[in-house]
Amino acid sequence: MAATSSKASPRPRIDEYLVKDIFGGRYRPGDMVPREIDLCEQFAINRSAVRSDLRQLVEAGILERISGHGSRVREYAEWRILDPQVTAWLTRYASPNPLILKEILAFRLDVEPYVAMTAAKRATARDLLAIEDAFEGMGQNLSNAAEEDERRLHSECDIAFHEAIFKATHNIVWAQLSHILRPSIFMTVSMSNRLAMDSEESLERHRVLMESIRLRRPREAFKAAEAVLAGTGAALGLEYSATSLGRSVELPTSPPDTFDE
Structure with a gap:
């Protein structure tokens, strides 16, 4: 045998x-x-x-x-939070720790409004299509968000929406950074989508951001990105004043000449 x-x-x-x-x-x-x-x-x-x-x-x-x-x-x-191994650990284990969530949200607040503003000036037709496709996916999976699979797909489309905006800057550093940050952003997005009480309002905030980029309105895109992140913070029960970096950023009353408004 x-x-x-x-x-x-x-x-x-x-x-x-x-x-x-x-x-x-x-x-x-x-x-x-x-x-x-x-x-x-x-x-x-x-x-x-x-x-x-x-x-x-x-x-x-x-x-x-x-x-x-x-x-x-x-x-x-x-901590080397941009190291792929560390971001993988963040995705699996960091959710219960509000201090880490605050740091990630603070970073996003400081970065993403500027990314959105740049995307509004540089996005091509292909970039806009990618943003719109991700947005449509968010809406389609929102109707059945009570189901685990639909919640996951909604969050995946939400991440794709933000990644498409990073890529629309046509800056190779921003584009690569979106891949590196994906696990950390996914953590805040998936948790906020699960806890949010205003899913329809959240979708509308994303729509306003998308339209600001499509219409090439950088200042409006900046503010719209702030509003999206404010909704994320509210869903997570986090306040920007409690973070080390995040804070409201006021744009100059007279936009720079480089703004294509």
Whole structure:
């Protein structure tokens, strides 16, 4: 009789275990995480494996090693949140942590109105079609938003809407940044769409933004993007005044000559 073979179970990932608790708020900046020896005993794995996993968090800027004491969680500002691995962790684990959500929303508030303003000046017919297609997808899946699949599709179309605006700037840095930021933006978008009590009003805010870009009205696009993000913040229960970066930005009363209004 042929011997049956079975694949060995994968060993526990200490980095995944710790990052889940860190992003979830159990361990906050300044807190020490469990010692190597304690992690070895808890998960029944050798010390070299534990060190290898801890190194992943050190390289991501999330932990710092303190000789003779162990590992401590670093301040959020030190985290390499644009690293693909860190953004993937953000998507999976950061939702319960309001401080991280505030930082992401603050960044979006500081960046996306300017992106929308630039898109209103540079968008081509193809760009406008991509924005409109994403918007139509948002509307189609909104009617059945009580279903999990439709909520997910609505959020995917919402993300595609924002990505299309980034691409419409025709700036290679902005376009690439939209891909890097996608997991983080998806997290705020999906949560806000799930919690929002004004889904129809949210869709209307997106429509106003789309129309401002289509009509090549940069100042209106800037304000419309702010309104979209204000709705996201309200759904998440976050205020811009509580963030480190986000704040209302007033445009000059006399628009610069470069505005094509």
